[in-house]
Amino acid sequence: MYQVTVEPTGDVVEVEEGQTILDASLRQGVWLPFACGHGTCGTCKVQVLEGDVDIGDASPFALMDMERDEGKVLACCAIPEGDVVIEADIDVDPDFLGYPIEDFEATVVAIEDLSPTIKGVRFELDHPIQFQAGQYINLNLPGVEGARAFSIANKPSENTVLDLHVRRVPEGAGTGYIHEQLQVGEKLSVSGPYGQFFTRKSAPEDLIFIAGGSGLSSPQSMVLDLLEQGDARKITLLQGARNLAELYNRELFEQLAQEYENFTYVPALDNPLPEDNWQGFAGYVHEAAIEHFSGHFAGHKAYLCGPPPMIDAAITALMQGRLFERDIYMERFLTAADGAEGNTKSALFKKI
Amino acid sequence: MSNRKINMKEKYRLLTRDLEWEYSYRDYKEIFPMEEFEGIKITDWSKWEDPFRLTMDAYWKYQAEKEKKLYAILDAFAQNNGQQNVTDARYVNAIKLFLTGISPGEHQAAMGFGHVGRQLGGVGARVACQMQAIDELRHVQTQIHAMSHYNKFFDGFQDFSHMHDRVWYLSVPKSFFDDARTAGPFEYMVAIGFSFEYVLTNLLFVPFMSGAAYNGDMATVTFGFSAQSDEARHMTLGLEIIKFLLEQHPDNVPIVQRWINKWFWRGTRMLALVAMMMDYMLPNKVMSWKEAWEVYFEEAGGALFKDLARYGIEMPAYAKTAIAEKEHISHQAWSIFYNYGHAAAFHTWMPTEEEMDWLSEKYPDTFDKYYRPRFEKWREMEAAGERFYNPTLPMLCQTCQIPMGFTDMEDPTSTFYRQSEYDGERYNFCSDGCKDIFDYEPEKYVQSWLPVHQIYQGNCGGAEMEEVLGEYYKINLGVDNMDFHGSPDEQRWNAWHNLSSAEDKLKQAS
Secondary structure: EHHHHEEOOEEEEEEEOOHHHHHHHHOOOOOOOOOOOOOOOOEEEEEEEEEEEEEEOOOOOOHHHHHOOEEEEEOOEEEEOEEEEEEEOOOOOOOOOOOOOOEEEEEEEEEEEEOOEEEEEEEEEEEOOOOOOOEEEEEEEOOOOOOOOEEOOOOOOOOOEEEEEEEOOOOOHHHHHEEEEEEEEEEEEEEHHHHHHOOOOOOOOEEEEEHHHHHHHHHHHHHHHHHHOOOOOOEEEEEOOOOOOHHHOOHHHHHHHHHHOOEEEEEEEOOHHHOOOOOOOEEEHHHHHHHOOOOOOOOEEEEEEOOOOHHHHHHHHHHOOOHHHHHEEEEEEEEEEEHHHOOOOOOOOOOO | OOOEEEEEEHHHHHOOHOOOOOOOOOOOOHHHOOOOOOOOOOOHHHHOOOOOOOOOOHHHHHHHHHHHHHHHHHHHHHHHOOHHOOHHHHHEEEEHHHHHHHHHHHHHHHHHHHHHHOOOHHHHHHHHHHHHHHHHHHHHHHHHHHEEEEEOOOOOOOOOOHHOOOOOOOOHHHHHHHHOOOHHHHHHHHHHHHHHHHHHHHHHHHHHHHHHHOOOHHHHHHHHHHHHHHHHHHHHHHHHHHHHHHHOOOOOHHHHHHHHHHHHHHHHHEEEEEEHHHHHHOOOOOHHHHHOOOHHHHHHHHHHHHHHHHOOOOOOOOHHHHHHOOOOOOHHHHHHHOOHHOOOOOOOOOOOOOHHHHHHHHHOHHHHHHHHHHHHHHHHHHHHHOOOOOOOOOOOOOOEEEOOEEEOOOOOOOOOEEEEEOOOEEEEEHHHHHHHHHHHHHHHOOOOOOOHHHHHHHOOOOOOOOHHHHOOOOOOOOOOOOOOOHHHHHHHHHHHHHOHHHHHHHHHHO
């Protein structure tokens, strides 16, 4: 397993032995330009800044000798032979602040049940962290191989703590540890911040946040941050959950909706129990969004966070309501099991 | 002063979009008169995202390097008598088909993109089209140069551009591009930029280029790689045009869907030529047409249309028919060409026993049941000195111009046949897809130059086949046409290799 750092965004991708840079990047949600996927067209040409790469089966016409001499490779056939830094033809968002990634010692100070399947864990950090609302950290757990990624739920101004929302993944080693063994007082090592999911504050559009399950964490941080800064744009948070017990932090947002005129909170339950006596929206969260906005989303920026099927349904709803890729940002909550599916990907969308 | 290095995006912007000016003394509609008549609504050209960031200075540098490399290999191929090292002389007929049928299409594409590159109001789109126009010109030139070497040793190459405008089966690709180029600029972009260059391009290039690699034809492999290295820009341009049109206005969605339906169907009809090439004309097979179709259309196209569904775009109409046809189309197309082997500028033949077994294995549900018996009968007739040639002229489909030989996929033993009436005349079609295309724009397709009609109307040199084929088409009769067995191509090949027949050569090789 090697690390490939993709500049200018600084995204880090884990590449397995024999895996191409493009394959690993796309599977881990880091978009690189590509088209043919087999070394003949040259769309995925990148510059190697550091490290050694096997150029693989690149066509001599798609990657010419002079380019090979300059250290260019085709990501679709390039296989790293160690840790590598590449520079790709991708844009850095003007709202990306690029805070440096640091290591922290984090002490568990509180563990609470947010819902029957989601725990809230609060850590205190050994030194303050700088991050953008929406970003995530990597958590190293004892006896669990590989770091686990969790979005930060607290606002960036609370820079000495980390609030994480952890849903129990069936048979998941990392979340299993947190749910069953983690104790208050335990010290863990954390690195971050990571990710390209953050609020585009320079964009003038009103904001829509769509959250599902423990995917509330990032939108929670983003909403709290915007409101704290006195942002005057209209902000709508749609939160989806299975039933009333799974709908956590509802009181927090209902109260904020009363306090702030520009903030609207729409909870949706797709499978409410009879005893829930649910008077709110019954159905999936993307359906709640369609109803709330009467199917018209143009003129907004939308931020989606949650499990892949929710994101997928929300993108379709948004696009049918005339909001397109350039105005949609998303963080998919993948589990270790999600990476296994090897679906053919078309090159139509960059991020979706 | 910032001494920051200009990034690719900024550099591209300065050298392309920044060259645009304000139209102050002429009306926009006067400058771009074709932008509205198709019904497409463009609200904001600035939303066009440049599909690639190759500036002209870098473009010339890269292309020059590609040319150097390509011509070095072509020279080496010629000096080493590379034509003698292909698998066997039957293979060369695949590239005769390429030069006569495909390369002129590259030229048509160059002219098409040149035209569209003038008509689109957005400067980003105009620059991208102009660059693709130059690419296409490079492709047709390099292909002609690469194959000119074969012209010295094999028959049928000499009059490719003359033939392209006249010969019955070459009217299939010719009418495809004529149709696209006479459409409006946005339909052209969806037809060629998207449907052809993105959705179907792999089904054209991979079979020919892998076919060349498997059959020892380094010249063709090399121009293929050289062309494909330009395809990156063509594919990303195709994707950008479709996204741009769909995002600009909801009224564009049904128009784009209709164009996708039309051009997917026209494209798959044209690919029948590639299907038969793959399954019948390559001595060393790469994969079957059916396998190629599954990988490049069903899998890759499936992923694409799953993404397009978010815009409200559906799988092309008749995709199901096209999928069913993967079991039949190559066999039926080769049968048509075998029938009319005397009227083609390349050779046809019946597959060997070994090749028939390969076809049985690749097409277990259809080959033995529908095609092997017919082919064995034809082989018997040939052995008895009565090689079958069909002396009548076929009825052509008014839209795709292919002889009406394809069958009903529900009943593969009966010919599929549709008819429309327009202005008191009857028009015939090989498929529902082709009939739909006609019915939507009959005024356009009643003008089709159908080679068989033209012969009957006396517009093709005379009433005798010799006059049409020999004088009007410029086929060297008895040389370029007829069965491979007994052809001058075969005799020369055997003389080079001291063989008595092609069968011996195959036996010797195995």
